[in-house]
Amino acid sequence: MTGPAEKPFFEKACLIGVGLEGGSLALNLRKHGMAGRIVGVARRPESLARILELGLADEATDDVKAAVRDADLVVFCTPVGAYAALADQVSGCFKEGAIVSDVGSVKQTAIRDLGPAIPDNVHFVPGHPIAGTEHSGPDAAFLELFEDRYIILTPPPGTDEEAVAKMKALWEACGSLVEIMDAAHHDKVLGITSHLPHLIAYTIVATAADLEETTRQEVIRYSASGFRDFTRIAASDPVMWRDIFLNNREAVLEILQRFTEDLTALQRAIRWGEGETLEKVFTRTREIRRGVIELHQAGTFDTREKKD
Secondary structure (H helix, E strand, O other): OOOOOOOOOEEEEEEEOOOHHHHHHHHHHHHOOOEEEEEEEOOOHHHHHHHHHOOOOOEEEOOHHHHHOOOOEEEEOOOHHHHHHHHHHHOOOOOOOOEEEEOOOOHHHHHHHHHHHOOOOOEEOOEEEOOOOOOOOHHHOOHHHHOOOEEEEOOOOOOOHHHHHHHHHHHHHOOOEEEEOOHHHHHHHHHHHHHHHHHHHHHHHHHHHOOOHHHHHHHHHOOOHHHHHHHHHHOOOHHHHHHHHHHOHHHHHHHHHHHHHHHHHHHHHHHOOOHHHHHHHHHHHHHHHHHHHHOOOOOOOOOOOOOO
8 A cells, every 4th residue: 555645636537425435435535635625425414513523524514516626636425326416416527537436236327327527528437446345434434444455447538547546546545456448348347246245135134034933033143154245235325226236137037047057057057956067156256255264355354344
């Protein structure tokens, strides 16, 4: 991780939404001297007060138009379902030469909903930090969230190369590993690595919740590590994940169909006692886990639990 910048990357940075990711980005902008002034945008008075109490921003406001004006960097850190309405509000407010980005998990939605509001003299560099916990809100923010995590940038064709380089340098200063990717490809990859696992976790925990009261309490009391991991994932922000599934529905449904077919094959192997088939699948999946560990993406670098 780099030290403080000699000169701020941005004189004024505006973060629309200052929860886990927006707040953690704010901490990094301040720690590494990347912004001269940070303005945070939130809707609720208690959130605005807490943002200031935690030192996540120099100013906190619910006036998104005023916050965006004169900002050299604007980052949308809300659920992707809010992008279209926010874009309508801030259209015409961006400073010439500013960089606009986001942290959403569905990049085609970011380009579709935010892109039309961004004029030619403003640079649009969508991004997605593959980092998070099940916690949300300003109090969930912490400096190390992005350390050794991948950040995927999905600039549309023709995006200014200097703007892309500047965002790459920003995330590298946060300790992130930066990749450039096509938005559609990103959405398909994340449909496999993040969105489908969350859907499965929500389903498993919901199934447990529908059991008879006595059985349900036993499931909770005797939770093994596997079920505990599912409950952690299933505790993620419901609004954020509602928006992810609705906005990446094509990729999720495609991967879900493939998963259903594979699950049916395993069901058949169990029914007919095909131990060799089961062992072959489990051996292959064990190798995937080893690959995750070798790439330092196992989430063990911090005492807080991490997830994609």
